[in-house]
Amino acid sequence: MALRSFLCxxxxxxxxxxxxxxxxxxxxxxxxxxxxxxxxxxxxRYEKQFASVVAEETYQxxxxxxxxxxxxxxIRHDPAKRRVFKSDLLLVRPEGAxxxxxxxxxxxxxxxxxxxxxxxxxxLFLDPSASAKQQIEKIKQESARYNVGPIIRNVNVxxxxxxxxxxxxxxxxxxxxxEAADAERPDGTWAIDYREVEEGTMIRTNxxxxxxxxxxxxxxxxxxxxxxxxxxxxxxxxxxxxxxDYEQEEALGMLVPRTMRExxxxxxxxxxxxxxxxxxxxxxxxxxxHEEIAPIKQP
Numbered sequence: 001m002a003l004r005s006f007l008c009x010x011x012x013x014x015x016x017x018x019x020x021x022x023x024x025x026x027x028x029x030x031x032x033x034x035x036x037x038x039x040x041x042x043x044x045r046y047e048k049q050f051a052s053v054v055a056e057e058t059y060q061x062x063x064x065x066x067x068x069x070x071x072x073x074x075i076r077h078d079p080a081k082r083r084v085f086k087s088d089l090l091l092v093r094p095e096g097a098x099x100x101x102x103x104x105x106x107x108x109x110x111x112x113x114x115x116x117x118x119x120x121x122x123x124l125f126l127d128p129s130a131s132a133k134q135q136i137e138k139i140k141q142e143s144a145r146y147n148v149g150p151i152i153r154n155v156n157v158x159x160x161x162x163x164x165x166x167x168x169x170x171x172x173x174x175x176x177x178x179e180a181a182d183a184e185r186p187d188g189t190w191a192i193d194y195r196e197v198e199e200g201t202m203i204r205t206n207x208x209x210x211x212x213x214x215x216x217x218x219x220x221x222x223x224x225x226x227x228x229x230x231x232x233x234x235x236x237x238x239x240x241x242x243x244x245d246y247e248q249e250e251a252l253g254m255l256v257p258r259t260m261r262e263x264x265x266x267x268x269x270x271x272x273x274x275x276x277x278x279x280x281x282x283x284x285x286x287x288x289x290h291e292e293i294a295p296i297k298q299p
Contacts, residue, residue: 030221030222032175032176032190032192034221035177035192035219035221035224036165036170036175036192037224038223038224039165039219039224039225039226040165040166040170040224041167041224042165042223042225042226043162043163043165043167043224043226044166044167046162046254046255047091047159049254050091050159050254050256051090051091051092052285053090053091053282053283053284053285054088054089054090054282054283054284054285055088055089055090055256055257055279055280055281055282056086056088056089056280057087057088057089057104057278057279058084058277058278058279058280059084059085059086059087059275059276059277059278060082060084060277061082061083061084061147061148061149061273061274061275062080062081062082062148062273062274062275063080063082063148063149063150063271063272063273064080064149064270064271064272064273065081065149065150065271081148081149082148083109084109084110084111085106085110085146086106086107086108087104087105087143088105088107089102089103089104089105089157089158089279090102090103090105102157102159102160103157104143104157105143106142106146147273149271149273150266151238151240151264151266151271151273153240155203155240155242156242156262156277158244158257158260158277158279159244160231160242161213161215161217161229161230161231161242161244162226162229163202164194164196164202164213164217165217165226169202171198172196172197172202173194173195173196173197174194174195174197175193176192176193176194177191177192178191178192178193178216179191181216185218188220188221188222189218189219189220190218190219190220190221191216192216192217192218192219193214193215193216193217194213194215194216194217195213195214196212196213196214197212201213205235209235211235212233213231213232214231214232214233215229215230215231215232217229217230225255226246226255227245227246228243228244228245228246229242230242230243231243236267237266237267237268238264238265238266238267239264239267240262240263240264240265241262241263242261242262243260243261244257244260244261245257245259246258249282251282252282252284256282257279258278258279259276259277259278259279260275260276260277260278260279261274261275261276262274262275262276263275
């Protein structure tokens with residue numbers, strides 16, 4: 001029987017912190033606390049701005065199945081699998097939810113259309129009803145099922161690590177400014193390591209086992225802008241790492257995810273999955289409603 005690991009995002013209902021992040025710089029030297037406060041304010045603004053943006057994602061995944069012993073005692077691996085799919089990626093806040101969620105609406109797999117590329121996203125915005133919520137969940141499930149490999153996951157979205165910086169989530173983490181690593185990138189950014197320490201973690205197994213996240217954030221200390229993120233989760237069964245680089249998109253006047261790289265390894269049998277996603281064709285999402293008045297029939 002094939003072994004399968006599960007990595008699932010948990011959308012937690014969190015109360016807003018009473019301590020709002022401040023953007024005004026004090027007269028003293030910049031501290032890590034100030035940088036984190038600026039980052040929290042940046043994320044608060046960013047999720048609202050990015051929620052109106054749709055990106056086109058080109059995503060290649062490669063999977064190596066776990067090894068097994070043949071009749072001669074040698075380890076054999078099934079042929080590797082490769083898949084390329086294209087999606088519309090966007091950030092939405094489902095009706096009644098306390099958090100934003102990012103999902104991909106897959107429209108092409110290995111060069112073949114899986115649906116008509118109609119304005120399905122517009123329908124979700126125009127119909128914030130229970131049926132729309134169900135459709136959002138269906139899209140998430142449909143897009144996740146295109147993932148290759150034995151590791152079931154829905155954590156492979158580029159903005160996930162940013163959630164650690166939200167003002168209502170920062171208390172769940174320990175942060176550490178790694179000054180020695182700043183020299184690795186002479187662009188003035190700070191390397192800030194983070195580690196989740198509270199129970200009820202953001203990522204869990206399908207059996208609700210906590211999987212604390214850890215990683216590194218590259219942050220502009222003067223603005224709080226995040227230029228890159230690394231997120232890692234690890235248990236006795238599996239290790240997963242997701243890296244994302246952000247670049248300025250001049251047409252939108254904001255940073256956008258440009259590349260996502262991911263690796264997953266299942267310790268029990270050596271199964272592995274790698275993936276690279278690139279993002280382009282960023283555009284503001286607009287809903288247009290066209291109405292026509294029918295001519296009045298003469299009696």
